[in-house]
Amino acid sequence: MNLPEFHWIEVIYLAATALFILSLMWMSAPSTARRGVWAGEIGMALAIGGTLFERGIIDYEWIAIALVLGAIIGVPLGMVQMTAVPQRTALSHAFGACCVTLVGTAEFYLRSPAVPKFMMSVLATEVILGGLTFTGSLVAAGKLQELSFIPQRPVTYKGQNVVNLAMLAVAIGLGVTLVLNPAHSILFLVMVGIALIFGVMLIIPIGGADMPTVISLLNSYAGLSAAAMGFVLNSKLLIVAGALDGSSGFILSVIMCKAMNRSFTNVLFGAFGQVQASRAAAQEARTVRSASPEEAAGILAAASKVVVVPGYGMAVAQAQHKVRELFDNLTKKGIEVTFGIHPVAGRMPGHMNVLLAEADIPYDRLKEMDDVNSELPQTDVALIIGANDVTNPAARTDPGSPIYGMPILDVDKARTVMVIKRSMNPGFAGIDNPLYYFDKTLMLFGDAKGFVGDIVRELSGNSSH
Numbered sequence: 001m002n003l004p005e006f007h008w009i010e011v012i013y014l015a016a017t018a019l020f021i022l023s024l025m026w027m028s029a030p031s032t033a034r035r036g037v038w039a040g041e042i043g044m045a046l047a048i049g050g051t052l053f054e055r056g057i058i059d060y061e062w063i064a065i066a067l068v069l070g071a072i073i074g075v076p077l078g079m080v081q082m083t084a085v086p087q088r089t090a091l092s093h094a095f096g097a098c099c100v101t102l103v104g105t106a107e108f109y110l111r112s113p114a115v116p117k118f119m120m121s122v123l124a125t126e127v128i129l130g131g132l133t134f135t136g137s138l139v140a141a142g143k144l145q146e147l148s149f150i151p152q153r154p155v156t157y158k159g160q161n162v163v164n165l166a167m168l169a170v171a172i173g174l175g176v177t178l179v180l181n182p183a184h185s186i187l188f189l190v191m192v193g194i195a196l197i198f199g200v201m202l203i204i205p206i207g208g209a210d211m212p213t214v215i216s217l218l219n220s221y222a223g224l225s226a227a228a229m230g231f232v233l234n235s236k237l238l239i240v241a242g243a244l245d246g247s248s249g250f251i252l253s254v255i256m257c258k259a260m261n262r263s264f265t266n267v268l269f270g271a272f273g274q275v276q277a278s279r280a281a282a283q284e285a286r287t288v289r290s291a292s293p294e295e296a297a298g299i300l301a302a303a304s305k306v307v308v309v310p311g312y313g314m315a316v317a318q319a320q321h322k323v324r325e326l327f328d329n330l331t332k333k334g335i336e337v338t339f340g341i342h343p344v345a346g347r348m349p350g351h352m353n354v355l356l357a358e359a360d361i362p363y364d365r366l367k368e369m370d371d372v373n374s375e376l377p378q379t380d381v382a383l384i385i386g387a388n389d390v391t392n393p394a395a396r397t398d399p400g401s402p403i404y405g406m407p408i409l410d411v412d413k414a415r416t417v418m419v420i421k422r423s424m425n426p427g428f429a430g431i432d433n434p435l436y437y438f439d440k441t442l443m444l445f446g447d448a449k450g451f452v453g454d455i456v457r458e459l460s461g462n463s464s465h
């Protein structure tokens with residue numbers, strides 16, 4: 001018992017750090033993802049528990065109130081529908097960044113006017129990143145939740161990038177002034193205020209379609225600001241956790257940009273998702289072929305190889321369990337069924353994997369885009385369930401298309417294409433899909449859950465086929 005208390009806390013923090021790293025590693029594969037979530041949760045419990053033993057704490061009353069309040073708000077926040085996870089994640093970043101900004105502000109005024117240069121530069125970085133992430137994440141969450149008072153389309157005006165960069169330059173300039181003379185304490189509040197406004201200005205020119213990528217980038221900023229806070233509070237755990245958060249958010253943004261064949265500058269400044277009036281007007285009325293559940297079931301039952309491509313519509317309709325029934329039914333008939341997963345299908349990375357895993361579809365039936373693309377020319381039926389942009393051949397063929405160059409699932413190379421969706425409405429990118437007008441394409445109009453259920457019923461009544 002001679003060991004000072006300090007050492008125990010360090011050991012607890014070390015265990016928490018190791019668990020955070022293991023958590024990220026395990027979460028990178030579906031088969032170990034659950035273990036990854038547990039590791040992250042235990043790591044966080046250890047981190048919070050360890051912090052409560054800090055010797056600096058003299059009164060637990062406010063901490064207890066904050067813990068209870070946090071739990072009351074956090075539990076319902078965690079219960080949202082899967083499709084609302086991106087905006088929920090954005091809210092979490094907003095809360096984290098708000099906390100970082102408040103702690104940074106409090107630390108400045110506790111230390112002012114004698115703030116050492118290094119500490120002042122870290123504090124300035126912390127509150128600028130924290131402030132812009134707080135308001136930016138709130139706007140991003142509002143856009144994704146389609147709140148009526150926040151425009152979904154990019155809000156742009158002439159000289160916008162110059163105005164934005166100038167604001168950022170002023171905030172950084174104030175930070176430098178404070179490093180040189182921390183006694184100008186009023187400038188600190190002005191700097192925080194500019195960072196808060198900059199967060200809004202940074203996000204409004206970005207369209208809803210790019211929000212998931214932006215949220216991942218804001219995740220990165222939130223992590224970096226937390227790492228800066230770790231330096232201020234002299235917490236190694238916070239530095240490591242912030243750095244992990246910052247780098248993983250950044251890597252995820254890069255993966256998403258690659259999957260959409262977009263650059264960071266294009267996502268941040270490209271105003272993707274503007275209404276393309278001229279293109280929309282140029283769309284001549286074209287005809288499509290539609291089919292009934294009965295006809296679709298007949299075509300599927302006659303196939304020997306089927307590739308199912310799920311998308312956002314399957315998630316909205318919560319059709320994954322019906323899709324599982326369809327998978328069982330077709331596999332029992334000896335038909336080979338695989339799932340083609342596009343990296344940005346749905347509204348967050350891994351969205352389709354999570355839904356299909358929830359419905360107990362075997363992991364080895366899920367194929368990544370490149371693998372499934374090589375199989376599609378030998379496929380009898382490509383069955384698209386609520387996916388649109390990720391199957392749009394314009395990405396390959398039309399240099400004028402906003403999604404030109406985005407890697408897609410080459411469903412048009414299958415012998416027959418069947419598309420379940422409710423209407424001819426576009427997907428998230430807001431553009432028409434030429435696939436629907438191909439001779440080999442059959443449109444199956446209806447809600448994904450209902451239509452797949454109808455096909456399963458037809459197939460079950462038809463099992464002697």
Ligand code: NAP
Nearest residue numbers: 212311312313344346348349388389390422423427428448
């Ligand atoms: P999508 O292009 O948004 O299309 C989804 C389709 O589902 C819509 O055309 C809609 O057509 C249909 N739908 C909606 N509700 C339905 C229902 N209840 N039943 C049947 N169909 C329904 O989806 P996606 O192909 O999955 O592509 C994802 C898009 O999000 C891409 O543009 C991608 O770049 C973007 N994005 C994704 C991520 C990510 O991390 N996953 C990140 C950034 C951007 P109807 O209205 O006619 O039914």
